[in-house]
Amino acid sequence: MGWHLIRFWTVLVYLFMFLPIAVVVLLSFNANQFGSFPMTGFSLRWFGELFDNDAILRALRTSLTLGALTALISTTLGVLASLALVRYDIPFRNTISTILIAPILVPEVVLAVALLLFLQFLGIHKSFTLLLFGHVIFTLPFVILVVQARLVGIRRDVEEAAMSLGASPIQTFFTITLPLLMPAVAAGALFAFTISFDDITGTLFWKPGGVETVPTQIFAMLRNSISPEINALGTLMILITAGLPLIGLAISRKLAMRRDRAE
Amino acid sequence: MSIEAREARQPWILLSPSLVVITLLLIVPVLFILVYSFWLRTSVGDVQPGFYTDNWQDVLTDRFFRDILLTTLRIAAITTLVCALMGYPAAYFIARAKGNKALLLLLLMLPFWISYIIRTMSWIYILGTNGALNTALQWLGITSEPIQMLYNETTVILGLVHFLLPFMVLNVYVSLDGVDETLEDAAGSLGATKWQSFLQVTLPLSLPGLAAGGLLCFVLGAGTYITPAVLGGPRDAMFANLVFEAIITQLNWPLGAALSLLLLAVLGILVMLYNHFLGMAQLMKGLG
Numbered sequence: 001m002g003w004h005l006i007r008f009w010t011v012l013v014y015l016f017m018f019l020p021i022a023v024v025v026l027l028s029f030n031a032n033q034f035g036s037f038p039m040t041g042f043s044l045r046w047f048g049e050l051f052d053n054d055a056i057l058r059a060l061r062t063s064l065t066l067g068a069l070t071a072l073i074s075t076t077l078g079v080l081a082s083l084a085l086v087r088y089d090i091p092f093r094n095t096i097s098t099i100l101i102a103p104i105l106v107p108e109v110v111l112a113v114a115l116l117l118f119l120q121f122l123g124i125h126k127s128f129t130l131l132l133f134g135h136v137i138f139t140l141p142f143v144i145l146v147v148q149a150r151l152v153g154i155r156r157d158v159e160e161a162a163m164s165l166g167a168s169p170i171q172t173f174f175t176i177t178l179p180l181l182m183p184a185v186a187a188g189a190l191f192a193f194t195i196s197f198d199d200i201t202g203t204l205f206w207k208p209g210g211v212e213t214v215p216t217q218i219f220a221m222l223r224n225s226i227s228p229e230i231n232a233l234g235t236l237m238i239l240i241t242a243g244l245p246l247i248g249l250a251i252s253r254k255l256a257m258r259r260d261r262a263e
Numbered sequence: 264m265s266i267e268a269r270e271a272r273q274p275w276i277l278l279s280p281s282l283v284v285i286t287l288l289l290i291v292p293v294l295f296i297l298v299y300s301f302w303l304r305t306s307v308g309d310v311q312p313g314f315y316t317d318n319w320q321d322v323l324t325d326r327f328f329r330d331i332l333l334t335t336l337r338i339a340a341i342t343t344l345v346c347a348l349m350g351y352p353a354a355y356f357i358a359r360a361k362g363n364k365a366l367l368l369l370l371l372m373l374p375f376w377i378s379y380i381i382r383t384m385s386w387i388y389i390l391g392t393n394g395a396l397n398t399a400l401q402w403l404g405i406t407s408e409p410i411q412m413l414y415n416e417t418t419v420i421l422g423l424v425h426f427l428l429p430f431m432v433l434n435v436y437v438s439l440d441g442v443d444e445t446l447e448d449a450a451g452s453l454g455a456t457k458w459q460s461f462l463q464v465t466l467p468l469s470l471p472g473l474a475a476g477g478l479l480c481f482v483l484g485a486g487t488y489i490t491p492a493v494l495g496g497p498r499d500a501m502f503a504n505l506v507f508e509a510i511i512t513q514l515n516w517p518l519g520a521a522l523s524l525l526l527l528a529v530l531g532i533l534v535m536l537y538n539h540f541l542g543m544a545q546l547m548k549g550l551g
Contacts, residue, residue: 002457002458006352006355006356007356009352009353009356010352010353010356010357010367013349013350013352013353013428013432014353014367014370016349016425016428017370017374017425017428017429018370018373019389020382020385020386020388020389020425021374021377021381021382021385023385023388023389023395024381024384024385024388027388034393036388036391036393036394037388037393037394037395037398038398076280077280077281077284078281080277080278080280080281081277081278081280081281081282083277084273084274084275084277084278085274085278087274088273088274090274090275090278094542094543096278096282097543098538098543099282099285099290100281100282100285101543101546102285102289102290103285103289105482105534106289106293106527107482107483107485107486107503107526107527107530108486108488109486109488109503109506109507109523109526110293110486110506110523110524110526110527111289113296113506113510113519113520113523114289114292114293114295114296114523115288115289115292116510117292117295117296117299117516117519117520118291118292118295118296119292121295121299133288134288136284136288137284137285137288137289140281140284140285144281194375194376197378198378198379198380200379200380200489201487201488201489201503204488204507204511205507205510205511214378215378215379215380218378218380218381218384219380219489219492219493222384222387222493226387226388226391230384234378234381234384234385237377237378237381238377238378238381241376241377241378242373242376242377245376249369
């Protein structure tokens with residue numbers, strides 16, 4: 001009896017998590033011009049209108065550029081730090097780990113204010129650079145956590161074998177270690193991109209006037225009224241931020257299966 | 264240099280870029296706003312360096328600020344409790360499920376990849392005057408006019424629970440997954456009922472995960488800006504909205520700095536207590 005109750009409860013919890021999002025996706029295909037119920041017919045019109053809206057296209061371009069640069073920088077920094085944490089026995093490990101995840105523990109508003117006021121004091125005003133700095137600092141801990149979890153599973157003996165056969169440390173890194181690391185690097189980069197692409201709180205503090213990312217654009221549009229364009233933009237965002245990791249997962253499954261078959 | 268010395272230096276070379284970035288972009292800025300919070304904004308709008316306690320006097324004695332701080336902590340506490348009550352049974356089910364565990368876990372991760380603003384906004388379609396619930400109620404003939412259900416404290420909590428629940432479920436799941444199932448069987452064979460063995464064996468062993476999930480829900484909930492801005496009414500401002508107001512709207516940066524630091528101090532005490540009793544390792548397990 002108890003188990004059935006728990007199962008029923010779990011179904012309700014999942015419905016609670018996904019039903020509202022499903023409604024947004026459903027409404028983005030609604031022909032009704034007010035962007036809400038009732039459903040009056042199926043239409044792709046709002047997706048078409050997105051691509052005629054200059055403000056939205058600009059926001060999309062800003063978000064994609066920012067996300068890509070953030071992913072590049074955070075992943076580079078994060079992979080190096082994770083290598084140190086996983087591969088070496090370092091003193092003060094706990095303190096260092098805590099410092100590295102500190103940006104998660106500090107409320108984002110506080111981080112946003114501190115960075116804004118400090119860089120402003122140094123003469124770096126609200127700009128794309130400030131946005132990039134901000135996004136790097138709060139994606140970095142997530143990248144480190146994800147990459148570290150993946151690194152633990154990589155065996156070291158292959159590298160040692162390469163070295164004992166005469167490869168230099170640099171050669172070993174680029175021909176052996178990096179290819180083995182690639183899944184971890186990809187996972188970290190994807191995660192950083194997604195978090196950056198979704199961020200709104202810090203972005204609202206750091207963005208210069210007139211510059212919008214997709215989330216701040218949606219936030220600004222919400223202030224006026226609900227429109228079918230917001231739903232279409234929301235659906236597009238879900239496709240980008242949830243679709244990319246799912247494709248990544250599918251590809252890594254395929255690769256793993258092929259590797260299993262080869263062995 | 265000896266090989267040992269080079270070996271010992273290598274991890275620091277790997278770590279230094281990240282440590283430098285976190286020091287320059289987080290630690291130094293937080294120390295900077297501590298100094299800045301003692302500066303003063305003059306009536307003409309300039310900021311006067313010095314040592315003035317005016318901002319702190321405002322922040323610590325003004326009833327308006329104190330009320331909003333207490334409201335924020337209350338909302339975060341209720342949110343955390345609701346997340347625990349909703350999330351624990353679900354995490355238990357996933358940990359003990361035989362069949363589609365992988366699918367359930369994947370679905371659990373999915374909200375992390377779906378935009379926060381979209382998830383928050385989606386409640387407008389459920390509870391708004393033209394939303395699903397009002398449409399259904401009128402269609403069923405239960406009400407004739409749409410009911411105003413949005414823009415109050417309850418909808419703020421609802422939005423926060425929707426945002427934070429996955430953090431709770433994931434953390435509890437991680438700790439339940441580490442509990443040996445045979446322990447419950449052992450308790451059963453010694454005569455404990457299912458409920459007894461859960462209360463005395465499984466629940467205590469999963470408390471670290473529950474605490475980690477609770478800490479994340481509370482800290483993230485108390486620091487939120489968007490949820491009250493989208494789902495709350497004009498009187499449902501939380502502390503982060505106050506900070507935003509001071510910094511972006513009023514441009515009173517020294518005051519904004521003091522407000523941010525107060526929020527950091529209150530939540531920092533919680534994080535430190537957690538670290539003291541349970542350590543950061545559990546939190547990192549759940550986040551990774």
